[in-house]
Amino acid sequence: MDKIIETTSYDDEIIALWQEAFGDSREDIVFFLENAKNISCLCYYGDCLCSMLFLVDCTVNGMAFKYIYAACTAVSARKKGYMSKLLEYAQKKYNNVLLIPADKELVNYYSNRKFKHKIDIKDILFNECDEIKEYLFEGCSLNEPIALAYKGE
Numbered sequence: 001m002d003k004i005i006e007t008t009s010y011d012d013e014i015i016a017l018w019q020e021a022f023g024d025s026r027e028d029i030v031f032f033l034e035n036a037k038n039i040s041c042l043c044y045y046g047d048c049l050c051s052m053l054f055l056v057d058c059t060v061n062g063m064a065f066k067y068i069y070a071a072c073t074a075v076s077a078r079k080k081g082y083m084s085k086l087l088e089y090a091q092k093k094y095n096n097v098l099l100i101p102a103d104k105e106l107v108n109y110y111s112n113r114k115f116k117h118k119i120d121i122k123d124i125l126f127n128e129c130d131e132i133k134e135y136l137f138e139g140c141s142l143n144e145p146i147a148l149a150y151k152g153e
Helices: 012-022 026-035 082-094 104-111 130-137
Strands: 003-007 039-045 049-060 063-073 096-099 117-119 147-151
Touching: 003 082, 012 026, 012 049, 012 063, 026 130, 039 082, 049 082, 049 096, 063 082, 063 130, 082 096, 104 147
Parallel strands: 063 096
Antiparallel strands: 003 039, 039 049, 049 063, 096 147, 117 147
16 A cells, blocks of 8 residues: 655665665765754655655755755656655645755756745755765756745645
């Protein structure tokens, strides 16, 4: 049965999906998971873990947001709407959600999923150590990285 679970405990299935999607070493992933203070993971389960995204507490100009990081879907589960369901869940539960798209294709993808507000990445503040902040801002190939936000009612 399909279900969405939010968790703050991380198992090998979460690490394996992260590795499949981004190619990071197990050591780097474990370092992030053990050292980030203000995170949770939204997981979409079908027969197994199909899709996930991490939510990191942050502020933008004094307003609380959840920052989406390491959003990914297993290769075998793509094109089935699992990530869209996770994004909708995050938007409903947290109202103010933002992310930094990695490339132009993802700018379009997220814009089509109600991430319409552009935010200067310099305005995003995390209560995390410098090493974790580096993780949160890496991976964008855009010449001028931007954050896209969903602001709920």
